[in-house]
Amino acid sequence: MDGASRFLAACARQPVDRTPVWMMRQAGRYLPEYRAVRERVDFLTLCKTPDLAVEVSLQPIRRFGMDACIMFSDILIPVEAMGARVAFTDRGPQLAQPIRTREAIDALTLPNPQAHMPFALETLRRLRAELHGQAALVGFCGAPFTLAAYMVEGSGSKSFPTLKSMLYASPSILHALLAKLAETIGAYAAAQVAAGAQAVQIFDTWAGELTPDAFAEFALPYQKAVVESVKAAGVPAILYVNGCAGVLELMAQTNADVLSIDWRITLDAARARAGASVALQGNVDPSVLLTTPEAVRTAAHNALAQGAGGAHILNLGHGILPDTPLVCAQAFIDAPKMAAAAETRS
Numbered sequence: 001m002d003g004a005s006r007f008l009a010a011c012a013r014q015p016v017d018r019t020p021v022w023m024m025r026q027a028g029r030y031l032p033e034y035r036a037v038r039e040r041v042d043f044l045t046l047c048k049t050p051d052l053a054v055e056v057s058l059q060p061i062r063r064f065g066m067d068a069c070i071m072f073s074d075i076l077i078p079v080e081a082m083g084a085r086v087a088f089t090d091r092g093p094q095l096a097q098p099i100r101t102r103e104a105i106d107a108l109t110l111p112n113p114q115a116h117m118p119f120a121l122e123t124l125r126r127l128r129a130e131l132h133g134q135a136a137l138v139g140f141c142g143a144p145f146t147l148a149a150y151m152v153e154g155s156g157s158k159s160f161p162t163l164k165s166m167l168y169a170s171p172s173i174l175h176a177l178l179a180k181l182a183e184t185i186g187a188y189a190a191a192q193v194a195a196g197a198q199a200v201q202i203f204d205t206w207a208g209e210l211t212p213d214a215f216a217e218f219a220l221p222y223q224k225a226v227v228e229s230v231k232a233a234g235v236p237a238i239l240y241v242n243g244c245a246g247v248l249e250l251m252a253q254t255n256a257d258v259l260s261i262d263w264r265i266t267l268d269a270a271r272a273r274a275g276a277s278v279a280l281q282g283n284v285d286p287s288v289l290l291t292t293p294e295a296v297r298t299a300a301h302n303a304l305a306q307g308a309g310g311a312h313i314l315n316l317g318h319g320i321l322p323d324t325p326l327v328c329a330q331a332f333i334d335a336p337k338m339a340a341a342a343e344t345r346s
Helices: 003-011 032-038 043-048 050-064 077-081 102-107 118-131 144-153 161-169 171-194 205-209 212-232 248-252 267-274 286-290 293-307 326-345
Strands: 068-070 086-089 092-095 136-142 199-203 237-240 258-261 279-284 312-316
Touching (some): 003 136, 003 199, 050 118, 050 326, 092 144, 118 136, 118 171, 144 171, 161 171, 171 199, 171 212, 212 237, 212 248, 248 258, 267 279, 279 293, 293 312
Antiparallel strands (some): 086 092
């Protein structure tokens, strides 16, 4: 099987010749060739220049041969298109004017992806043409709750006090923002598919900060709306929540094709709770890749063994860390091939 066929078959819970593998944030600072590009341009210019975004998206595929290539972009690109000004700084994304009132929400527009984010769609078109099935092309978007977290706080946060105050004290305001984001992101995800994405991963990084009841009210309905848009466009939907152990059953209710699992729960436990109707992706702790190739192989083979009870895509439980040695990244990507070879010999 080629990489694209292998990855898409696993998403559909169909037989594969070996477990497919890729890494979240695989196009990034751990690669010297990525750092060379970033020395020439700022982050937002990189996202908005298809020639450069295609180049950095393909860099890990050329070097390591993953089974999936994820478009290089940022989850906040649609937020900027809605009219909320975002600055990308060394301290992460910053909104000079956080969105905290009904009036501010009403002022946000519903952007047309073709008109307001054409660079992202052009990046996808070019990537699909370049890949030739070597790897599946994965688009992505932020889930409404995680985007709202940045918009309300004005930046990232460890505890999201402003967001949670709104959630508990003024829930109708937060729901209004989430509904507008769901409409925006649903249209953006569908446009990515039309431009060539063969799957779309939905990142709800901060939804793991919620209680299960709050997750059910403020994350789940809006995740489900985006998942439905992706599936209606005809490709698999992958849902990632960092800190998912307390909400796995709720995640399964989205009808996502694949649940991407962090390292705080084992894959076999996740499968028992999420059920057999979804594939799983994950879930090696990215910190393991800071150590040695031997330690990486052990962790990857443990994940492969736990994932063997059903459809599984080997990945990290979060994005690859910038200080990751290249030999450790290579050991991770090679692990499914080594496992398949060993099984053949036995």
